[in-house]
Amino acid sequence: MAEKLILYTNPMSRGRIARWMLEETGATYETRLLDYGTTMKADDYLKINPMGKVPAIVHGGSVVTECAAICAYLADAFPDAGLAPPADDRGAYYRWMFFAAGPLEAAIADKTMGWEVPAERERTVGYGNFAHVMDTLEQAVSGPGFIAGDRFSAADVYVGSHIIWGLQFETLERRPAFEAYAGQLADRPALKRATELDDAAMPPG
Incomplete structure (x- = not known):
């Protein structure tokens, strides 16, 4: 079974970059919307990203933050999408x-x-x-x-x-x-x- 993939984001954030990348992969994912100053700074989310900002993804046991890293990670995690060169x-x-x-x-x-x-x-x-x-x-x-x-x-x-x-x-x-x-x-x-x-x-x- 495919590993669970979760996007933590806010529509008024760089999370739009991660969303675009996820849609390019064709992967199935869940979305967790966070609010600035509240859920983005809550203890549960700070365990995922101590910076208290979005986006972040959790894929199985991997946590990835920072948009460039998320893009590079997803390209490798879903090679069939052809989003990274050889x-x-x-x-x-x-x-x-x-x-x-x-x-x-x-x-x-x-x-x-x-x-x-x-x-x-x-x-x-x-x-x-x-x-x-x-x-x-x-x-x-x-x-x-x-x-x-x-x-x-x-x-x-x-x-x-x-x-x-x-x-x-x-x-x-x-x-x-x-x-x-x-x-x-x-x-x-x-x-x-x-x-x-x-x-x-x-x-x-």
């Missing part, structure tokens, strides 16, 4: 997934908070500066196919989520390459299903 061809797959988890997310967060890195401190923050991150991301999504090659992969779920949200909430520069890449992903049936599920779970108003 093990000997994962350079770009890992590179861009963790670029988005590190430099991209940090640069966007700092920019959103109004924090500008002084030129003399760029080496300290790791990502350098916002413009350099945007240029690098643009290069990554400007080629033919998908971000890690000719096939869609979990890296597209993760990087694509950042770009789709960034364009929607205007935390990302509106460049033609970003819009084209987001448009390429928008018609994926799994993304549409995930969006419908999360939208239906939104609180009234």
